[in-house]
Amino acid sequence: MADRSKSSSGRDVRLDMFRGLANWAIFVDHIPNNAVAWLTTRNYGFSDAADLFVFISGYTATFVYSRYMRASGFLVSTSLIYGRVWQIYVAHVLLLVAYLAAIGFVAQSYGHSHLLDEFNVRHLLDDPIETLKHGLLLEFKPLNLDVLPLYIVIMVAFPLALWAMIRRPNVTLAASFALYVTARSLGWNLPSYPSGNWYFNPFAWQFLFVIGAWAASGGADRLQPLLRSKAVIGIAGVYLLFSLLIAMAARFPELANVLPVSLLSAFPNDKTNLGPYRILHFLALAVVVVHCVPKEWAGLQSPILRPAIVCGKRSLEVFCVGVFLSFAGHLLFESVSMSLAFQSLVSSGGIAIMTGVAYYRTWTVSLRSNSSSSSAVASAS
Template sequence: MSYETDPKNPRRDLRLDLFRGLANWAIFLDHVPNNVVAWITVRNYGFSDAAELFVFVSGFTVAFVYTKVMQKKNFLAATVGIYGSVWKIYVAYILLLVFYVVTIGYVVQRYGHAHLLDEFNIRRLIADPVEFLKHGLLLQYSPLNLDVLPLYIALMAPLPPVLWLLVKSPNCTLAASVMLYVIARQLGWNLPAYPSGGWYFNPFAWQLLFVIGAWASITDRDVLERNLRSGVITSLAVAFLVFSAIVTVILQKGYAEALPEAVVLIFSPNDKTNLAPYRIAHFLALAVIVARLISKDAKALKWPILRPVMVCGQQSLEVFCTGVFLAFVAYFLVHLISDTFAFQFLISILGIALMVMVAYFRRWSKEGAAKPS
């Protein structure tokens, strides 16, 4: 697979745009509490969800882009570019945090829904804003649904030396990432959260999926794709996906007694914080099947109906922030007006439409800024 920063470049792998756009849409739907429409997302039929897809594709993308910078220019230029992206993500997170908290606070004051303060984890921030905002700036405190951006920052921050090691020795670097993942899970490593506990997305665990994505962009992709297309790997992937779907549906329907006790102990609860091995296996199985079914040159990738999704994937940061904000708005509207399926469907479609509008506007503004005056 290949990837270029220019969306019009014919060498760009449109599958990355497509699935990152779908991940943003799924994250929006999943973040609306009790949203019936969210039953179409992958988390309801397997161990992993859109977060894994988002992290993997991000690792693949940044590694491909900045190894090119490293090769064409030097390590310093790649490092400057990476930390420029980190700063952009950090600023986006702070702005989103402020708008998010102000909006929830306004809704609580205006409509008297005090329970939202607890549901979205901002009650103590309202009570002690200076202390909690200070820890928010330090990425130690996050309201509900804002955890992905701090994770992304934590994964991007050590990327320059990791990328250098991947270029020099990709397999050894991947092995080191696996070792860190195993040690972190065994010893309970995590970054501290405020006022207690650890990060919802443990970066010591989630770094493995990020590095796998980066490794996949750097390694010999012809050999990799040839191996992934083998009958044995495909059969194992299909079998695991079927098993995952059966277990997930049974557990979500509340029929745990229908499963062997050992299976329930392993898969319930589904350990997302520390990225359980079965979540990685499920995502990689999905990736194997998708890579086999949809080639880089698939004609379907040129269908106009898929363009809005791909544009959302190309403008991922802005679309993600919009989706998180709209998820709260959608939840409040459903709670205030109606919780019928028709209204939830309408709100979900309108939210995705607004995300698409933001994506197209952002692309238009970038293209306008790039044109000489």
């Protein structure tokens, strides 16, 4: 029987669903003091939606572009990858300009000057030309605009990584791990403007991207017997419970007081350099989720999950809209109400808008596809 969770191209629908859910979670998490964020994984372990987003990006990029590299060679696939990089870069620049304009307008017109510092945009007023220049160079990043620059940098290096992954997947994974360890040991990172370093260290986060690429290159299939064993699933479950305990202790002093200080200090929130316990938490979560949500799960065909799947397929557009909406949500919280009912309304409304954008983009893409097919038929007749 055919795998109903896959599209006609063989794409695993679960990837789109979870990336769509990750986009929703990132939007909700980006709104400060949002009680709805308690529904996301960020509060219950070491990893969060960003880890999921990067891993799936590595998986899907390898799934898509490895076919071109095998069929058409390195140059053709590199050209296609860099075409995608250009799309992501243009999306980032447009988002950056719109983001800066919105924050500056609200801060100056409505007396919310604190937003300039809170969203790291005050330097734009002090030196706009220099700030915009560094913004185009991916060095200046306002609050919540860190993910796309990370993705751009990783994708720039992706053609070589993909070429190596097709030929020596295990060696490529080992090299990526070596870079991860070296970067963490020597403090490698890229500089930010006007000071500091990147919030998502690309030398560290590339490892999670490459793990996704390795899984898509057959690594996940080779590990299936091991991942399905009760022992591995049990170990993963125990680690998830342990990370839940540490995460709750970080949020509730009453629990932290009964745990050893040395235990809590051993697991700081090292998101910038992708702490190894974050990777282990994500992989443990992936083992349990894949076990509970197999490819043939009938629920993947449910209309309830369809919005998340569509958002996952139109991930770039949905992510950009979500980042902008998170600022709007923060402003609404400050200006209107911080009640749970209003937070729920804003959060659900934002997800609805993101979903609407995904459906609209899917519709416009289908229109272009149908138009191209019609033109081809007309030319042939």
